[in-house]
Amino acid sequence: MTFASDPSEPGTARRVIVLTTDGSADSLAAVGPTAELAKKLNARVLLLTVVCDAPLPESANASLPFSTNAWNRDVEAEVATARQALHRVAEGMREHLAAEDVEEVVLRGECPDAVIASVAAVRDAEFIAMASHGRTGLRRLLIGSVTEQVIRRSNIPVIVFPVAA
Amino acid sequence: MSTTPSTPPRRIVAAVDLTAASHRVCHVAAEYARLLDAEIVLANVVHELASLLGVYTAYTVNELQESLEREGGEKLRSLAREHFDPAHVPHRVVLLVGTPWAELLDLTMQEDAVLLVMGTHSGSKPEHTFAGSCARRVVDNARCNVLLVPPE
Secondary structure, eight states: OOOSSOTTSTTSOOEEEEEEOOSOTGGGGGHHHHHHHHHHHTEEEEEEEEEEOOOOOHHHHHHSSSOOGGGOOOHHHHHHHHHHHHHHHHHHHTTTSOGGGEEEEEEEESOHHHHHHHHHHHTTOSEEEEESOOTTSOTTTSOOHHHHHHHHHOSSOEEEEOOOO | OOOOOOOOOEEEEEEOOSSTTHHHHHHHHHHHHHHHTEEEEEEEEEOOGGGSTTOOOSSOHHHHHHHHHHHHHHHHHHHHHHHOOTTTSOEEEEEEESOHHHHHHHHHHHTTOSEEEEESOSSSOGGGSSTTSHHHHHHHHOSSEEEEEOOO
16 A cells, blocks of 8 residues: 555545445444545545355255255345445445445455455555454454455455454 | 643554565555554564474574564664654554564553554465464454555
8 A cells, every 4th residue: 555645635546445344233343444544545435245146056956965945045135135235334424425435336246255355456445444254254253254355365455443342 | 821631642553574574564554654643663573482392493592582582673673764754653663572463462452552554474375374374363353453464
């Protein structure tokens, strides 16, 4: 991360912070601190939720003694739910930042951490912000798996906000 | 004449392992210190060699420990001189001895740090990846925000 010039100076190219959330209460721990940082950096915030749509391997149906059809998820419904949840987060952020400085993006992909790292790279983000735990993290014991994978993959700094006990 | 109580300075702990990756960590920490009007505590943790039984060395453990701490301190001061202009980035250096992740967590609490900046790993070797590393232990247990900086 290099600030070529003072990011608070008018006329300087706007920085982008990618804030990821999966909509869970824990993942929202990153929202407030990121809004504060965005203000200080005069940065825009790209709110990103990635809905995992990894299919169950077909071999699973053959190898398991029961049907996995019941596990088939309605990914489109999950995307719609994610959009609503992300919009609520965005509206909260717009109370602290200019409306046009908060962007909402919901994507689907087999590998959420790869999608997050790619979006951050494509948008030339300053850093990725996320909570230490999301929906799948074992709270207070281990860092969330998506958070860990993003840290592994990312070529830019990742700021991790701890989830309160 | 009334006096207003002064607000304690915000502190950022910048943890380095003194490898080449330390320069980027210092650079990022300096930028954030300016942004947040914070002072930097530049820290390195030297392993306590007495705990590493069975290591062959031509020196006594005490001599080697003293040497590591002396050289570590010199490198820390050198990094600080290179990256932190005292006029704009107040800072101090701290050399600790012990288990790195535990010492760093203690330090962030003692300093009431608003941010801990550290590298994800020092190179591309598989054993230096995030999982199982010092950085992972820190993120697992930190009570403050942690900014993880990948190597360039």
